Amino acid sequence: MSKEKSNIILIGMPGSGKSTVGVILAKMLAKRYLDTDILIQNIEKRSLQDIVDKEGHMALREIEQRVLLGVHCRNHIVSTGGSAAYSEPAMMHLKRDGIIVFLDADLPALEQRIHNYQTRGLAKRPEQSFQDLFNERLALYEKYADITVESSTLTQDQVCDAIVDRLWINPPYVSCKTQPAA
Template sequence: MKKSNIVLIGMPGSGKSTVGIILAKQVTKRFLDTDLLIQNMAGTSLQSIVNNQGHMALREIEERALLSVKCKNHVIATGGSAAYSEPAMLHLKKHGTVVFLQTSLNELKRRIHNYETRGLAKRPDQSFQDLFEERESLYRKYAEITVESSNLTQDQVCDEIIEKLCP
């Protein structure tokens, strides 16, 4: 069975949502942002979930949301913590090619100014660097295609994804 979805994974600030919208237009697919799906399912913001229930609750809600995704011909932008859930990643991989938007720590720090209030599934005492190091190996584990996006424009990232998908 041919995989019809393109699943974007990577750190917060790597451009998954923005690249996803542009990519969906270019490859004529629908776009799904799983962070918005989580917020709609929970009826509240990601940060509110973290504040009131803790980061592990956000990961559990995210896993349920990802496992509920049953679509074809979509570009799916996942939350940065999607890779913590092996069942969810294997589910997404069944119908989609997983693309890791790899971005350097320095570039992510340059792009993200709201680290503490962004609604991240991280331990309260966890630094951005710790989070980056912890997640990097998970992203590599699931990625079928990796695009180093630190020094590319969003359009260039899309071009590279398309090129790697259709060599």
């Protein structure tokens, strides 16, 4: 017996729009919203940057994996941290009840949007440039994505519309029973 996937999981680089798009999409589809970066901070009672500064980027990845494996929800929009895709167990766990949507922003757009690269709490090696991080993660995002939406030149509302359009093209993932406006 197969059950309908009820969650939409947003993945992508920092600055791709996951958090903002997630909130708008949750309102559009009448779903609950979960930001896993905020969940990590609430569970750990400290910022992502504090984790990286005190324990290193691998500690953040391990904490993120543990938290993601503990997420059990239905009918949610879930915005993941940019490093979620490093954990295959976590991604497969999220995929069981969710459609994975990769918000694919190109490097120039991300560099324009991200001004706090060094203090943002990213799970990256200390010497790693933003371009190196982008190159390293791109294949992971593509590997797990069920749907890819190019988000470099679109507004957040346009990204949401594109996601909804793609969900209606792929009906096994749609849990909203109303028809989109004509």
